[in-house]
Amino acid sequence: MPSQSPSRNFNGEHEIALTQVNFWSMAASFYRRRRFATVRTIVVPTNLIGMKMPETSHDISTLNSLIATTIDSVDGYTEAAKDSETGRFGSLFTSRASERREVASRLQQEVVRLGGNAQDDGTVLAGAHRMFLNLKASMTGHDDKAIVNEVEAGEDHIKAKFEDALEDRELSPGVRQLIETCYASVKAGHDEMRDIKHSMKR
Structure with a gap:
């Protein structure tokens, strides 16, 4: 070939x-x-879908506790404004209730941002406190001094709640900063009512 x-x-x-x-x-x-x-x-496991990240649960719980106490304060000031005998403190109580409502709103927004369900009601103990406030006012003829004493006691409570939260080392930095900002408003209200109470003793 x-x-x-x-x-x-x-x-x-x-x-x-x-x-x-x-x-x-x-x-x-x-x-x-x-x-x-x-x-x-x-691939995302179906049992993880919709779950909140575990690191936010403590922040959410703490914020909701403060929200409930702050709503108690709103209700307390609202009732105190109604019971004030001469209207001497009526506008002050109404203004303070508005400020506390704003504090509660800011805390609620943070809870939602973290993926939680924000508290929208007060505590069970608040109902007893408001009943006592109303009873005290009716027994004393809507005496401003008695009302101020009860409001100031409520201020001691909310101030202590915020201070306890600020001592919590497990809170995230962002939540702690928000609580510190709100605490400034709470403390200002507390100090004002404390000074009014002391002035009425003279």
Whole structure:
């Protein structure tokens, strides 16, 4: 048989080499697509969907406790404004109730931001305190001094609650800063009622 010319041998080998290169190039490209597709696939267990991150639970619990106490304060000031005999402190109590309502709103917004359900009602003990306030006022003929004494006692309670929260080392920095800001308003209200109470003893 006639032998193949060198050019045909060379061309044939060249064609075979190109065919092999194309095959391995296609295989590598397919592998890369499969590999990267696998990396991008993230499977989230269904039991984790909708769950709050555990590190926020303590912040949420602390904030909701302060919200309930602050709502108690709002209700207490609202009742005190109604019971004030001459209106001497009526506008002050109403203004203070508005300030405490704003504090409660800021705390509630933070709870929602953290993914929790914000407290929207006061505590059970607050009901007893308001009943006592009303009873005391009716027994003394809506005496301003008696009302101020009861309001000041409530101020001692809310101030202590915020101070306890600020001593909590497990709170996140952001929540602690918010509580410190709200505490400034709470303390200002407490100090004012304390001074009024002391002035009425003279």
